Every structure is written in structure tokens, then in C-alpha cells.
Amino acid sequence: MVRQKGEFQIRWRTDLPYKWAIGKLAVKYFEELKKRKIMGSKCPKCGKMYMPPRGVCADCFVEMTVNDMAELSRRGILEGFTVVNYPFVDPNTGAMRPFPYGYIICKLDGADTYLMHFCDETDHNKFKIGQRVEVVFCDELPKDHESYRPELKGDIYDIPFIKLLKDQEK
Amino acid sequence: MDHFEGINFSELWTGIDACGFYLKPIVKIATGGTTGSSLGICGYYNIASGIYDKVMVVGWEKLNEGGATTGIITAFDPVWERPSLAGALGPLALMANIYASKYGVERSMKAAADVVVKNRSNAANNEFAHLQMPNITTDFVMSSQMISYPLRLHDCCPQSEGACAVIYANENEAKKITDNPAWFKGVSTAHYYTFGTDEKMYNLPTATIASKKIYKKLGIKDPVKDLDVAEIYEPTSWAELAWCEALGFCDFGQYAKLLDDGVTQMSGELPVNPSGGVLSTNPIGATALVRFAEAAIQVMGRGGKRQVPDVEVAMGMGFGGSLWTELCILGKDPKPLR
Amino acid sequence: MSEDKKVFKGRINVPYKHTAGAYVEKFLTEIGKNRKIMGVKCPKCSKVIVPPKMICFECFEKMEEWVEVGNQGTVKGFTVITHKTDVMPLEPPFAYGIIRLDGADVDIVHIIKESDPKKLKAGMRVEASFYAKPRKRILDIEYFKPI
Numbered sequence: 001m002v003r004q005k006g007e008f009q010i011r012w013r014t015d016l017p018y019k020w021a022i023g024k025l026a027v028k029y030f031e032e033l034k035k036r037k038i039m040g041s042k043c044p045k046c047g048k049m050y051m052p053p054r055g056v057c058a059d060c061f062v063e064m065t066v067n068d069m070a071e072l073s074r075r076g077i078l079e080g081f082t083v084v085n086y087p088f089v090d091p092n093t094g095a096m097r098p099f100p101y102g103y104i105i106c107k108l109d110g111a112d113t114y115l116m117h118f119c120d121e122t123d124h125n126k127f128k129i130g131q132r133v134e135v136v137f138c139d140e141l142p143k144d145h146e147s148y149r150p151e152l153k154g155d156i157y158d159i160p161f162i163k164l165l166k167d168q169e170k
Numbered sequence: 171m172d173h174f175e176g177i178n179f180s181e182l183w184t185g186i187d188a189c190g191f192y193l194k195p196i197v198k199i200a201t202g203g204t205t206g207s208s209l210g211i212c213g214y215y216n217i218a219s220g221i222y223d224k225v226m227v228v229g230w231e232k233l234n235e236g237g238a239t240t241g242i243i244t245a246f247d248p249v250w251e252r253p254s255l256a257g258a259l260g261p262l263a264l265m266a267n268i269y270a271s272k273y274g275v276e277r278s279m280k281a282a283a284d285v286v287v288k289n290r291s292n293a294a295n296n297e298f299a300h301l302q303m304p305n306i307t308t309d310f311v312m313s314s315q316m317i318s319y320p321l322r323l324h325d326c327c328p329q330s331e332g333a334c335a336v337i338y339a340n341e342n343e344a345k346k347i348t349d350n351p352a353w354f355k356g357v358s359t360a361h362y363y364t365f366g367t368d369e370k371m372y373n374l375p376t377a378t379i380a381s382k383k384i385y386k387k388l389g390i391k392d393p394v395k396d397l398d399v400a401e402i403y404e405p406t407s408w409a410e411l412a413w414c415e416a417l418g419f420c421d422f423g424q425y426a427k428l429l430d431d432g433v434t435q436m437s438g439e440l441p442v443n444p445s446g447g448v449l450s451t452n453p454i455g456a457t458a459l460v461r462f463a464e465a466a467i468q469v470m471g472r473g474g475k476r477q478v479p480d481v482e483v484a485m486g487m488g489f490g491g492s493l494w495t496e497l498c499i500l501g502k503d504p505k506p507l508r
Numbered sequence: 509m510s511e512d513k514k515v516f517k518g519r520i521n522v523p524y525k526h527t528a529g530a531y532v533e534k535f536l537t538e539i540g541k542n543r544k545i546m547g548v549k550c551p552k553c554s555k556v557i558v559p560p561k562m563i564c565f566e567c568f569e570k571m572e573e574w575v576e577v578g579n580q581g582t583v584k585g586f587t588v589i590t591h592k593t594d595v596m597p598l599e600p601p602f603a604y605g606i607i608r609l610d611g612a613d614v615d616i617v618h619i620i621k622e623s624d625p626k627k628l629k630a631g632m633r634v635e636a637s638f639y640a641k642p643r644k645r646i647l648d649i650e651y652f653k654p655i
Contacts, residue, residue: 094521190568
């Protein structure tokens, strides 16, 4: 398995454009996101609230429509955390993804499923499982922040990361 | 697999050039990390159904060509998951972190290091294992670089290149090939999510569901007593803690004790990963098939230095980024287990 | 609902290092250094395979006899590409041909630098034109031009 030095390698890059159909519920999600609302979808049979919203409840195999969507809190509970500290090429851009970065799993209040996302904290000693977290919108950031945008556009960059709240902020 | 090497017609190479299956039936199967076990199970289906007499199953990977993390990201949802996903290790680190917070950080970290030492020491007995680190210690593991808290470098599997081929045959054909085949006793699969975060998943519920199904079918009451060896798919040291608990080898949070008691060591009651496991070798498309093949090798008594004495029943496990679990149980005796 | 809202536009952009093996190494090196197109001959069926492979796919025999095939060949079929997509080796219009190189027993598909369908026909002769600075890829044969 040891590779020889000077081995004949052909280097190339796959760089393909895609247009992924996101579905009616995700369209609604991004429309509402522009109004600063985070929407989940609730199974009409078992009542499970899904985030991200999607068209089918996996447990019941029952269809969910835009009428089953409801707003969730922008705050939630930290369920797990890590600090990604290794290099890799991000296939979304073809370039190295900047690291280290905080990466968390949390549950927004009102949701029954979890959310994995960036966190702006990169010291693993600063996280505490069970603490409160809050979704950050891009227009709330300082103007010189790399993820700052003056207004919400209804796309995934509207929520650049999730921040940790101090203990007293319940 | 397609996204790791950037080759979408890999079946032509494996099937025609490498295996000589010109004009013979070929099927390509790719299910992420479980590719090998999906292959292994489909090989069984092909024979058990009576459609074919003999089948060769091949799994392979060349992870040097594209990079595992990059390829794995492309497997996930482009809108919701890819932007922040850090391949498999990010979510596996989150799972380890949840496990540690539940069952004690210090204790889990030490147990995780013990898993690495056990598996890499076993790998020293396996000439096919990628990482050869016979003198590895827990201190060495626990002082290696933190790459995604709480995972350190040596808590993680390597990126390997390799392949595995297994011949399946029906009873008549098997007798012509060998006096001593391994017999399929049963297989079991479970998978149940849309997005990786629909559950916290740190304790791999699919492993519990799939193992309960197969134990019930085969009359296995206590896997530690009734199985003689297990080859499980542990991409990180912490995964072996959680997966073995989910497979019912002990109660949740108790695998550290099993390690302390030596139960899953080579000399223990249920050795886990005599081959060195995924922590020592991970050519992804082959890895889960290697688990099945190693289970067969143990049953056939062909393990050489890594052979566990007197193996009658062995289990192999596949796990993937899709959080599926696929299991097989193999036996030495063609008759039903009990 | 507008198209833009219904889709998420993204890319998959990944660099690869492909270990093509000794046969492709020799094939591309001969093109780059010596402007020669090499194939291999099956010891059993005697077919000459270009680009070379280690194993004859019909006979499952290892092929070790290297044979130079011509830089010229015969077009067996062609098409002219006029529709532009994001991922193409050249600006359309250009032609693709199925080409049987002189001395080979299999065909290769490659670019023909002639975009007028009236000037293309099956049976016509073409010749390889090599790229000035070899880059270790099949496009080191930049295109075939009609003779």
C-alpha cells in the first residue's frame, strides 16, 4: 500500500454543475426564512416535527405538505459538539475548507429532529452539552464579518452558523 | 466507489479486466460504507435463491486518488448537509462527544484508546492490515493530535487502498471447492432515516434493530456466549464502544468494562476484530466485505496468526455513513445453529 | 413559481490523482515524447488493443507485446457537436469520430477538427495532431484532422 515516489499519476478535476430540485416544502422554508422564520414540517399522523422540513414522515410513511409546516424557535439546546481540525477539499468549492471550525448538533425548540451546523466557537472547552444555542442570521453580524450580508435572501447563507448562549439566557 | 476515485464505470474494470467476466452477468452495488456488506448479502441472496450456483463478490477502493472526506461529503444532501459536513469524521466526533457526555469523558477516552491498542495489536498478526503498529500504547493514542474533539488522530481509521473477493457457492459446488466452507446462517439489515440528524444516532439504533432480528431468528440468547468471534465495522475507536453495546454485547455504557475484563481481547470469550478491524485498514468499498470475509476465515480456521481457537459461529458487520447496519452470521456446521 | 426558487444550484468540484498503471504510463509517455501511438497484442486472439490494457477482455490473457499503430486511421462513424454545455473539451461546433487506427483491432473515439458535416464521411482518412506540450492525458493527441 506504500506508494512509490515519482509514480505516474494523471491529475484531473471533476467540476460539474448541478441544479438540485429541492421540493415544495423547502421552497416554502426558504421563502419564510427570508422573513426570519424557521419552519419545520409536522406529520399529520404522529405529530413528529421535522427540521429540515420534508415531504414524507419516515416513521409513518405519511405525506406532509406546506400546510403541515409550522414555525420553530430560533433557539434550542446543544446536544453535541466538535471542533473540526483537519484539512480536506470541500467538493462544494473545489478548494480547501477553512479550519478549525466549530461543528455542533442541536435541537431547536419545537423540533423533534436535530440540526448539524457550523458554530463560531472553536475552543472545545467552551462548549457544554445541554446549554442554550441560537441561530444567527447573516444581517445581524458585524459588517466586517465574512458571513455578513445586509439582508436575508432566502438561501442557505442566511444562517451562517449557530452561536452558544451564555447560561443565563434561557 | 464512484465519488472516491471519480470513476463512474468502475464495474468495467473490476468486472471485465480484473475478473474476466466478459459476457457474464455483473451487478454493481454501491451503498456507501455498507457497500461491502450489501455486496456480501447480495452474494448470499444470489446463491440462496437458487438463481446461480457460484458467485464471486468483489469490493475495492483506492482512497489515495480522491480523498475520503471529500468523496463522503458528495454522498449527502446538497442543500442541508454538504455545506457544513466534514466527511464522516465530523459526525462521528459528534457521536463520540455525545457518548462521552453520557458515560463519562475520562472513562470513555481511556476505553477508546484501549480499543485502538487492542485492534492495532491484532493487526500486527494480519499481514493484510494497512497500519502495522505492534508496539502501540494507550499513552501514544491519547497524546496524538486532536483532529476533531474528542477524536484524536489514532482514534480514527486510516485511508487505505485494497480489495476483497469472496466466492459464494451452493452446497454441491461448495463441496467441490473446499472441504471446509463457512455456512451462512442468516443476514439482517436495518436502516431508517432521511437526514443524518433525524436521530442523535450515537448508539446506532440500526445495530440494535438488525442484531435483535438476527439473534431471534437464530436462537441466539447471549451474543457474548453464543458467538465465538465478531468482526465489526468501527471507523473510530468510539464507534466500537457504541456499536458493540448496540449489538447487545453488553449494556449501554458498559463496553469499557468488557474491555477491562478482556472479554473482547484475542484470548477473551468474544474476540472483536482479530483482523485489526477498520481502525487498522479502511478501503471503504471493500471494508464491510472484509468483515464478512474475516468472519468466514475464522470459521474456516484459516486465520493463521490471527486465528481464534475453535470458532463455530462468527458475526460480520457493515456500517455506513447512511447509518445502516448490515449483519451476517456464519457457522462451521451446515446444520441450523441450535 | 420561478425555476430559481425550485432548484438549488451547486457544483461538485473534486481534484483526483489517478494511478493509471504501467500500460497507460507507457502509452501516454510514447505519445508525449515520441509522437507514437502504441497498442498491445493479445497472445491468444492476436487482436491489437489501443489504448492498451493489461488483460485481453475476451481471452483474459495478459498482453505484453507492444505494437506501434499508425498515426493515421479510418473514420467509421462521426457526429458534429453544435450544442454547448458547461463541460466540453472544445467550443462547439466540432466533430467526434469513431476511428480505427491503422494496425489496431478496436476503435477509439476522439475529436475530429472539422465541423462541416458535408466534409465528413464514413471511410474518410484522418491523422493525429499532437498537442505541443504533453500534459499526460489522452488530449495529448489534440485532435484528428482529415487528410
